[in-house]
Amino acid sequence: MKKIFIVLLILEMLVLSVYADAETFKFPLKKMYSTLTHIEVTYPYDGEICAINQPCSIIWVTNLIKNYPTVWVQIVWPDGTPTAGSYPLTNNGQYNWVPDASFWDESVRCKEYRVKVYTNDNKFKGMSGRFKVGQTLGHCP
Numbered sequence: 533m534k535k536i537f538i539v540l541l542i543l544e545m546l547v548l549s550v551y552a553d554a555e556t557f558k559f560p561l562k563k564m565y566s567t568l569t570h571i572e573v574t575y576p577y578d579g580e581i582c583a584i585n586q587p588c589s590i591i592w593v594t595n596l597i598k599n600y601p602t603v604w605v606q607i608v609w610p611d612g613t614p615t616a617g618s619y620p621l622t623n624n625g626q627y628n629w630v631p632d633a634s635f636w637d638e639s640v641r642c643k644e645y646r647v648k649v650y651t652n653d654n655k656f657k658g659m660s661g662r663f664k665v666g667q668t669l670g671h672c673p
Contacts, residue, residue: 571597571649571658578661581672584636587628590660592649594625597656606648607635610662615645620652635665642672 575591582588590605597603605627606618615635621627629647637643642664650657666672 569596569656571603571651571656573647573649573658573660576647576660576663578663580661580663581642581669582629582631582663582665583669584631584633584665584667586669587630588663588665590627590629590647590649592625592658594623597623597651600651600656602652604650604652605629606650607631608646608648608659610644610646612646612648612659614648631665636667638667642666 572593573591574593575589576582592603600623602620603623604618605621607615607629609615635643635645644662644664646662647660648657649659664672
């Protein structure tokens with residue numbers, strides 16, 4: 533009886549992991565985007581360092597979203613949780629973001645972030661690599 537219960541439990545977990553919506557059930561699964569709806573965010577890339585009060589480029593590929601005059605950009609934590617609001621930008625593939633002092637914390641030294649770029653109807657979205665914001669460019673390890 534115990535073995536049957538364990539087998540049923542494992543089967544149920546497999547079914548849930550295959551068919552469950554990761555956002556609804558908060559599974560720690562990496563959200564995968566279809567290549568047909570993915571905006572490639574090429575900068576900042578993994579390991580990049582930005583400094584407060586200095587321009588930090590945000591660059592995305594516009595091929596799939598040429599018909600969208602505006603995209604939305606949001607600075608998020610590494611897991612995709614928003615740090616603040618979103619900003620509408622002209623869809624030209626580039627924006628110079630200037631992080632203010634709120635993105636740096638002396639006790640942490642360098643906080644890690646990502647950039648989310650998406651269309652207003654959420655049909656297309658993408659995320660940058662993980663980057664850090666430091667007091668100066670040489671400040672982060």
